[in-house]
Structures are given as structure tokens and as C-alpha cells.
Amino acid sequence: MIDLHLHLDGSLSEQDFLYLAKKDGICLGNDFPNNIYVPMDCKSLEEYLMRFDLPLQLLQTEENIAHVTSSLVRRLYKMGYIYAEIRFAPQLHLQKGLNQLQVAKAALKGLEEALTECKCFEANILLCCMRHATEEVNMETIEVANKLKGTRVVGVDLAGAEAMHPSSYYKNIFDLAKKYRLNITIHAGEATGSDEVMMALDNGAARIGHGVHLDSEKDGPRAKKEDICFEFCPTSNLQTKSLKSYADVPLRAFMDKGIALTINSDNMTVSNTDVYQEFAHLYETFKLTKEEVYGFLLNSINYAFTSEQVKEKLREELKQRIDKFYSQIAM
Numbered sequence: 001m002i003d004l005h006l007h008l009d010g011s012l013s014e015q016d017f018l019y020l021a022k023k024d025g026i027c028l029g030n031d032f033p034n035n036i037y038v039p040m041d042c043k044s045l046e047e048y049l050m051r052f053d054l055p056l057q058l059l060q061t062e063e064n065i066a067h068v069t070s071s072l073v074r075r076l077y078k079m080g081y082i083y084a085e086i087r088f089a090p091q092l093h094l095q096k097g098l099n100q101l102q103v104a105k106a107a108l109k110g111l112e113e114a115l116t117e118c119k120c121f122e123a124n125i126l127l128c129c130m131r132h133a134t135e136e137v138n139m140e141t142i143e144v145a146n147k148l149k150g151t152r153v154v155g156v157d158l159a160g161a162e163a164m165h166p167s168s169y170y171k172n173i174f175d176l177a178k179k180y181r182l183n184i185t186i187h188a189g190e191a192t193g194s195d196e197v198m199m200a201l202d203n204g205a206a207r208i209g210h211g212v213h214l215d216s217e218k219d220g221p222r223a224k225k226e227d228i229c230f231e232f233c234p235t236s237n238l239q240t241k242s243l244k245s246y247a248d249v250p251l252r253a254f255m256d257k258g259i260a261l262t263i264n265s266d267n268m269t270v271s272n273t274d275v276y277q278e279f280a281h282l283y284e285t286f287k288l289t290k291e292e293v294y295g296f297l298l299n300s301i302n303y304a305f306t307s308e309q310v311k312e313k314l315r316e317e318l319k320q321r322i323d324k325f326y327s328q329i330a331m
Helices: 014-024 045-058 062-078 100-115 135-147 167-179 194-202 220-225 234-239 251-256 275-286 290-302 308-329
Strands: 002-007 083-088 122-130 153-159 185-188 207-210 229-232 260-263
Touching (some): 083 100, 135 153, 135 167, 185 194, 234 275, 251 260, 275 290
Parallel strands (some): 229 260
């Protein structure tokens, strides 16, 4: 019911694909809808990322970007979510002449329109820099996030093929983000090891996307001392071969070290999952108690990039919904 790690372009519904493709005359392929979901025999993160090619074809106009953002917010609300942080890279939506600021504002428009109809639900946006992009392009993403500070754009991220582009290359980008006092989360420790997570912390990350390859013995103490929260996305980690099974999710190891973690979907469509399914897998694997599930969801609230006022409302809402949520994942 709370998702801190949710990619917009990886979460279009089948209806979104059909509507936008018909409107814009784009062929979805003979194997649609199978081609929008990643197979479990996916070989790597790089192969996984290829599933984003088709949605990105559709998301090159302000109208389409606003539409899918609004659609996602409405779906989350209907599913019983109370909070989500939706992330995407505005630099990937410039093929038809938009600039990054226009792209971000289009997503904001769709978000705000949907939220007026979705009571007891909050959502914000994170803007992603990309590992394969030039420093100039990524700097522009940081500038856009700063221009929109005070709106529902609440932070920045670094995403992409981690093994090919280490975080050490991005110091200047995140020095600028820190100068602007932007909230920072960074994908790290998904396709590589603990050193990449440490570089992300050096770059100012308050949260780590994935981070499952953190060496909890060696580097866990630093993560705990700096109060870093990890955004686990189990199913996508299995699909990218970052982990072999749900049993390999280092959930208990992190808990034993007092490291904060959250459970998220990553990409609802590409990975064919949602937060309910992610918790259900971990409930079955680790025999999670209601108190443990509540603790993970409370982490999601406490480490969200939103105001304390909103967090307090979410905490009260969580108290009201935890029994129902736990019964749903334990079915």
C-alpha cells in the first residue's frame, strides 16, 4: 500500500498501451501484451531494461506523459495504496522536441489532476538522472528538480545499467544536488557489489534503490550510522538475476544489523507485480509477522521524501489499514 520505488515508464497498464498506440498510430507488435512483461528467464539487468523501449516510444508528448501519470495514480488509489513516489527520467522523453522542464511539468499536471479525485492518497515525483547520459544532460535534470522544488517533485535519483557506469562518475551531478538541498536516492548494489553502495552514500544518497548486495557485515555499520534506508524490489531482482530466489533477499541480515528497509514493486508492468505481491512473496518466504510488516511500511513513511505533516497523516492511515493489508498478503 506504499511504494517508494516505482518507475512510471515501467508501470503503464495494458489499457494505457492500447489507448496511446491507437491515438498515435504506433504498432505494439504481434506479441502484445506479452512483450510488455519481462520473462522470468531474463538474463540480466541490461536485458530487463530493453522492456522500456516500447513505453518510451509512447511517452514523447506532454499529453501522453500526463495521461499515464494520471492513470497510474488512479490505479494505485483503487488498489488501496496510501502513498507512492513515482520516478522517471525526463531526459528520455525529448524525441519530439520537449525539454526536460516541459516533461516534468506534464507529469506534475497528470499527478495533480488525479489526486483531486483520490482522497486519502498522496503521491510525489522523483526525477532520474541516467548512468549512460552525459554530465550536461544529467545536470539539466538536477536543475529542473531544483526549479520545481516546492511542488510534488521531491527528489532525484540515478538509474540505468549500474555495472557499466559506476557512481564514481557522477560526483559533480550530486554535488549540485546537495548544493540545492535536494533529496537523493540512488540505484546501487543491484547489479554490482557493496562498493557501489558506498559510492552512492559518498554522493549524498539518503536512500538506496535495491542495495541487496551491500556487505552487511563490513558496510552495514556505516549504513546504520548514517540512517540510510534501502528500497528492496525483490521480484525485479530475481528477473534481472541479481538474486536467485526470494530466500536470497537479505531481509533478515539487514534487520539483524538494524538497517532500515522498505518493500517496493520497481516496475508494476515490466515485472508484473505490485506491493501486495511483493509482500506476499516475502511473507511466505520469511514467515513475516504483522509487526514486521507494519515496521517495513512504517519505514516507507518515515523515509519518504515528504513533509512531516503528510507523514503523520500516513501513519494514522496505516494504523487503520494494517490488519486488512496483513490479511491480504497472508492469504
